[in-house]
Amino acid sequence: MQFNERIYEIALVEDDGALRTLLTRHIRQSGFPIRGYATAAEFRASAERYDLVILDVMLPGTSGLDLCRWLRQRSTVPIIFISARSSHTDRIVGLELGADDYLVKPVDPGELVARIRSVLRRHEQPAGRDTQDHSAIARFDGWQIDRRRRELFAPDGGRLSISEAEFDLLNVLVDMPQRVIGRNTLLEHSRDRLPGRDSGDRSVDVLVSRLRRKLGSVEGGRELIRTVRGVGYVFTGQVER
Structure with missing residues (x-):
């Protein structure tokens, strides 16, 4: 997907194979280049190439929370958590760690795409407004x-x-x-x-x-x-x- 002629590439780190396939297919059909990873270890080697990262909280081995900490030490790349944990406390923990949004499973693919666009819009729009208003x-x-x-x-x-x-x-x-x-x-x-x-x-x-x-x-x-x-x-x- 392009905002201001830029193509944004997305990573999805999700260990549930069926869900990973469903979400990557829907996101790709919505116009975003995306690649899925089953573990944090698989993702880390190519983390720097992506413009937005979707993380499952409960990953095997290194959790999504730990991976978020690792990413935040290196970049400000937008992060969206998806999780079966639905409590208000869990959402606050995710945001405290530096996530930009938090979506509770079961994930509706259409809503996830809308959240992706919203986060990327927050990333892209202010510069355009600043040239006019600030x-x-x-x-x-x-x-x-x-x-x-x-x-x-x-x-x-x-x-x-x-x-x-x-x-x-x-x-x-x-x-x-x-x-x-x-x-x-x-x-x-x-x-x-x-x-x-x-x-x-x-x-x-x-x-x-x-x-x-x-x-x-x-x-x-x-x-x-x-x-x-x-x-x-x-x-x-x-x-x-």
Whole structure:
């Protein structure tokens, strides 16, 4: 499938052979080049070639959760979990590890394709909007966010690795500095770009926690996002465009 003339290649890591065959066939028929793998070991050798990865949580040997950790140490490639585990806690764990979406089995192939398109759209669309609605570069307290290249740089010039969903959340916060932003507002402004789809979903809170932790790897970074108990969040950075 192409967005802005780019062809996106997908990997599916799923040990159930029948399900792997069903999903790869449907995704391929929907226009996406895709290859299936039965184990994490098979996938790792060619992980760098893919633009989106679909992971089964309960893989033999190295689990999908461990494979997600391994991927996040190396790249910000979009990740969608599919799992028989349906509890809210399991979904939060998946998002905490850096996944961009989480789909519970039995998986409807049509819904999975829709989720793939949504995640890729979150990855691709902001640059196009930025050229019309925002400055491409925003700076705050020594930090720099490049919206066109979707990169975040710390005050020392080092590039900070954050996921697509984390970048989109930061993008919204940077647009509304020095004001209290509730969860509903974050969801409204991010549209389908964040994995949380309703006000009762803790996905936004999980993403804020993840982003705050990563910003906190630099002195003073954690304080950039302040919690207003019972209301929402405040981005405290002094933003310059």
